[in-house]
Amino acid sequence: MKFETAQMKRLIDLIKNKYFLVTLAFVVWMIFFDKNDLFSQYEYHQQLDKLKQEEAFYKIETEKVNKDLDELTSDKAKLEKFAREKYLMKKDNEDVFVIIHENKK
Incomplete structure (x- = not known):
C-alpha cells in the first residue's frame, strides 16, 4: 500500500509540474490542432x-x-x-x- 501511495503522489506531482503541462499541451497541439x-x-x-x-x-x-x-x-x-x-x-x-x-x- 505504501508503494501505491508513493506512486500516486509522484503522479500527482508530475501532473502539477508546469513544465510537464506545457510540454503535454505542446504535444497535443502539434498532433491535433497544428496545420x-x-x-x-x-x-x-x-x-x-x-x-x-x-x-x-x-x-x-x-x-x-x-x-x-x-x-x-x-x-x-x-x-x-x-x-x-x-x-x-x-x-x-x-x-x-x-x-x-x-x-x-
Whole structure:
C-alpha cells in the first residue's frame, strides 16, 4: 500500500509540474490542432504516393511517344502506315472503306 501511495503522489506531482503541462499541451497541439498535424501528414503522404505513380506512368508514356516519333521521322514506310491507320489518309488512286463493327448486346 505504501508503494501505491508513493506512486500516486509522484503522479500527482508530475501532473502539477508546469513544465510537464506545457510540454503535454505542446504535444497535443502539434498532433491535433497544428496545420501540419498527423492527419494532414497522412493525407500528404497519400497524395505524394499517388503523384509518384502518375509520374512513373507519364514517364513510360513519354518514352513510348518519343520512340514512335523517332520511328515516324526516320522511316517513311512507318509514317505512311501511321497516316493510313490513324488519320484514314489515302493515295489519289485509292479508295478507303471504313468498317465499323456493331456490338451486339
